[in-house]
Amino acid sequence: MNLRKVTAASAAVLALALTATACGGDDSKDSGSGSGGGGKIKIGIKYDQPGLGLKQPDGSFAGFDVDVATYVAKQLGYGPDKIEWVETKSADRENALARGDVKFIAATYSINDERKKKVDFAGPYLLAHQDLLVKSDAGITKATDINGKRLCSVAGSTSAQNVHDTIAPNAQLKQYGGYSECIGALQSGAVDAVTTDDSILAGFAAQDQYKGKFKLAGLKLSNENYGIGVKKGDSATVGKINAALEKMVSDKSWEKAVQDNFGPAEYKNEPAPKIGTIVK
Ligand code: GLU
Numbered sequence: 001m002n003l004r005k006v007t008a009a010s011a012a013v014l015a016l017a018l019t020a021t022a023c024g025g026d027d028s029k030d031s032g033s034g035s036g037g038g039g040k041i042k043i044g045i046k047y048d049q050p051g052l053g054l055k056q057p058d059g060s061f062a063g064f065d066v067d068v069a070t071y072v073a074k075q076l077g078y079g080p081d082k083i084e085w086v087e088t089k090s091a092d093r094e095n096a097l098a099r100g101d102v103k104f105i106a107a108t109y110s111i112n113d114e115r116k117k118k119v120d121f122a123g124p125y126l127l128a129h130q131d132l133l134v135k136s137d138a139g140i141t142k143a144t145d146i147n148g149k150r151l152c153s154v155a156g157s158t159s160a161q162n163v164h165d166t167i168a169p170n171a172q173l174k175q176y177g178g179y180s181e182c183i184g185a186l187q188s189g190a191v192d193a194v195t196t197d198d199s200i201l202a203g204f205a206a207q208d209q210y211k212g213k214f215k216l217a218g219l220k221l222s223n224e225n226y227g228i229g230v231k232k233g234d235s236a237t238v239g240k241i242n243a244a245l246e247k248m249v250s251d252k253s254w255e256k257a258v259q260d261n262f263g264p265a266e267y268k269n270e271p272a273p274k275i276g277t278i279v280k
Contacts, residue, residue, distance in 0.1 A: 034103030034231075041078040043069045044088030044096055044105035044229075048180035051203030051261050052108055061085050064199075065226075067257035068125055068248065069106040072228065075244035076237075089177055091156025094118040097231045104230045104241065108200060110158045111227035111278060120234060121227030122241035125254070127270040127279055130159055130167070130221040131198040133186065133205060133214050140193055143221055146171045149192040152182035158224060159196040167195070167221050179204070186214065197224050199267055206265035223279045242275050 034042040045065050046053035052063040066085075073083050088096045088107050096102050097119045108128070111121045134140045140149070147170040153160040155175040163173050174191060176182050182194040183204050194201065198216060205214045228245075230237045248254045249272045262269050273279070 034100055039078070040082050040084045041073055041076065042084045042086050042102040043073060044086050044093065044102040044107055045069060046089070046107045046178070047087045048178045049108065049200050049203060050207055051265050051267065052200060053106075055087075062261070063203075064126070064257055064261040065106040065108065067261065068228075068245075068254075069104070071248045071253055071257075072104070072106070072241050072244040075247065076240055089156070090154045091177070093156070093229060097229055100231065104228050104237065106226075106228050108197060108224075109227055109229050110197075110224040112158060115229075119229045119232055120238050121229055122238045123227035123245060123275065124225035124273040124278060125228065125245050125248075126199065126226040127273050128197040128199040128224040128226065129219075130162055130195060130224060131201055131219050132217040132221075133183075133194040133201040134192065134217060135186065136213055136215050138192065138215075141217060143167050143219060146193055146195075148172070150174065150190070152176060152185050152191040152194045153196060154179055154182065157196060158222070162222050163195060183210070195221075199262070199269070202262070202265040202267035225273065225278045246275055 045061065047055040049063065053061065053065045054063050055061055070080055070083065086096070086102050088102065088105050093105050093107065093109055094115060097105060111124060132140060132143070132146065140146060146168045149171055151163060151168065151171040152174045153163060155177065160173060160175050163169070163171055174185070176185070179194065179196055179200055182191065185191040186194050187210070201216050204210060205216060228241050230241070254272050258269055
């Protein structure tokens with residue numbers, strides 16, 4: 001091969017590489033901020049949690065987290081038509097923020113020290129408590145009753161972690177990808193109980209197909225302070241989201257979202273938390 005040809009070929013490759021890098025740079029800036037392409041904002045929610053974040057048969061989304069996220073997005077300058085919802089399962093949340101897949105996450109996401117090493121949080125905007133969901137005729141009434149029993153929770157959740165650490169270290173814990181899978185396992189008899197936040201369990205228990213079949217133990221096994229997760233270091237967004245959450249409470253939209261989404265499940269929620277104050 002003659003040298004000139006080789007040089008020309010290398011130059012072409014180099015030019016392509018440079019173009020690709022330039023494009024890649026722009027792309028990653030867009031998705032990196034979670035707010036690129038066409039003035040849209042990408043927001044992480046759950047898709048399988050009735051009352052909090054649920055994808056409906058018609059493809060729309062409903063729940064308290066969805067309403068909070070929609071309100072916050074509006075305050076950030078993005079109307080409902082500018083929102084692109086992204087499913088962020090419990091185990092995926094930190095990575096989704098680190099990668100820049102979403103601008104923020106409102107997905108029953110408890111604030112804790114471990115997670116704060118990887119992401120930043122605005123809020124809290126709701127205080128929930130870990131509880132157990134069992135069949136209505138089950139004799140499980142306290143946490144120690146589940147030692148030795150088959151218990152379902154979700155990978156990457158504080159619920160699963162708390163079972164190991166404190167609540168029932170001797171339970172046979174099965175960890176699934178989402179709570180809807182745990183509910184299926186409870187119904188089929190594959191597990192004896194499901195554990196996570198009472199807010200989530202109440203939403204499932206109130207679904208038509210489960211009415212009268214399941215009950216919450218009502219144990220308040222932990223304090224779960226729901227925060228809105230943002231990329232580590234994005235303090236500007238944390239500040240804006242906190243201002244939006246304060247406004248949501250003061251203009252009564254928070255209370256309305258609570259009634260709309262928790263009312264049907266008769267979930268007795270705690271009062272609106274004070275922004276920046278974590279209940280230990
Ligand atoms: N709030 C708990 C958590 O952040 C449990 C619910 C969930 O998995 O999203 O892990």
